[in-house]
Amino acid sequence: xxxxxxxxxxxxxxxxxxxxxxxxxxxxxxxxxxxxxxxxxxxxxxxxxxxxxxxxxxxxxxxxxxxxxxxxxxxxxxxxxxxxxxxxxxxxxxxxxxxxxxxxxxxxxxxxxxxxxxxxxxxxxxxxxxxxxxxxxxxxxxxxxxxxxxxxxxxxxxxxxxxxxxxxxxxxxxxxxxxxxxxxxxxxxxxxxxxxxxxxxxxxxxxxxxxxxxxxxxxxxxxxxxxxxxxxxxxxxxxxxxxxxxxxxxxxxxxxxxxxxxxxxxxxxxxxxxxxxxxxxxxxxxxxxxxxxxxxxxxxxxxxxxxxxxxxxxxxxxx
Numbered sequence: 531x532x533x534x535x536x537x538x539x540x541x542x543x544x545x546x547x548x549x550x551x552x553x554x555x556x557x558x559x560x561x562x563x564x565x566x567x568x569x570x571x572x573x574x575x576x577x578x579x580x581x582x583x584x585x586x587x588x589x590x591x592x593x594x595x596x597x598x599x600x601x602x603x604x605x606x607x608x609x610x611x612x613x614x615x616x617x618x619x620x621x622x623x624x625x626x627x628x629x630x631x632x633x634x635x636x637x638x639x640x641x642x643x644x645x646x647x648x649x650x651x652x653x654x655x656x657x658x659x660x661x662x663x664x665x666x667x668x669x670x671x672x673x674x675x676x677x678x679x680x681x682x683x684x685x686x687x688x689x690x691x692x693x694x695x696x697x698x699x700x701x702x703x704x705x706x707x708x709x710x711x712x713x714x715x716x717x718x719x720x721x722x723x724x725x726x727x728x729x730x731x732x733x734x735x736x737x738x739x740x741x742x743x744x745x746x747x748x749x750x751x752x753x754x755x756x757x758x759x760x761x762x763x764x765x766x767x768x769x770x771x772x773x774x775x776x777x778x779x780x781x782x783x784x785x786x787x788x789x790x791x792x793x794x795x796x797x798x799x800x801x802x803x804x805x806x807x808x809x810x811x812x813x814x815x816x817x818x819x820x821x822x823x824x825x826x827x828x829x830x831x832x833x834x835x836x837x838x839x840x841x842x843x844x845x846x847x848x849x
Contacts, residue, residue, distance in 0.1 A: 572614075582659055589628070590628045596623060597666065598665040633763065640767075642766060645773045666691070668694065671694070698795075725765070796821055
């Protein structure tokens, strides 16, 4: 296990409750987005569509006869090339496969089913469609749930998995009545916010969103690309929020029990009770390592991209 320090919790319950709401809202509110035309792809990258579970999923692949890595993006204002910076870092050693989740970006829309189990089946189906043998799976936010569910249901499938800030700390236990009240309110408020965004014009959205940090924008993140993804998003995909809202802290433990491959969790920079909660859970499983990255928010792979790349590289060299 990696070494980590568990700090004495200094947060009172009321503060922790507020953090639940705030952290979960971050899940969908500040996730970056990308949309790119095939003509704009880096040299050697290929754009195509894969038939998976009755839908055509947009896939971008760096290609080459190498160990495959499949990257699953976060939801709902996100898309395939939120991974561009990481994919460029890994493409010399790995064949990187990125895809738009159903109802996102250039992938086909589904009529109704956006459950986490379905997203997991899409990931497993994509692996089969692309004929990948023992791929490494990397998922961020919503994509981390697809990765987690997929691996729990198919433990023999991946060589190793990386979960980027799955927000374990933010999910209430089944018997936490106060936490469930906050959680359910977040579900309602977040859906309302996205419905509002979908009703806004491009100019209104440009005025609504703050500019991206110049240091991070070098990775390709722009407000314009975020807006493109929001406007492409299938409004039915908002139902994934309901499915996320049904998850409880115990669900992570139950899924971890089924996973046999090495797991790396890259978490945001959190302290106190939140950090303790995640570290206590992970300590029960010798195949799971967790690192809380100093200075990183929910978008760990952008906020501390180079550190994230090094941690993943070191993890994969050992596994």
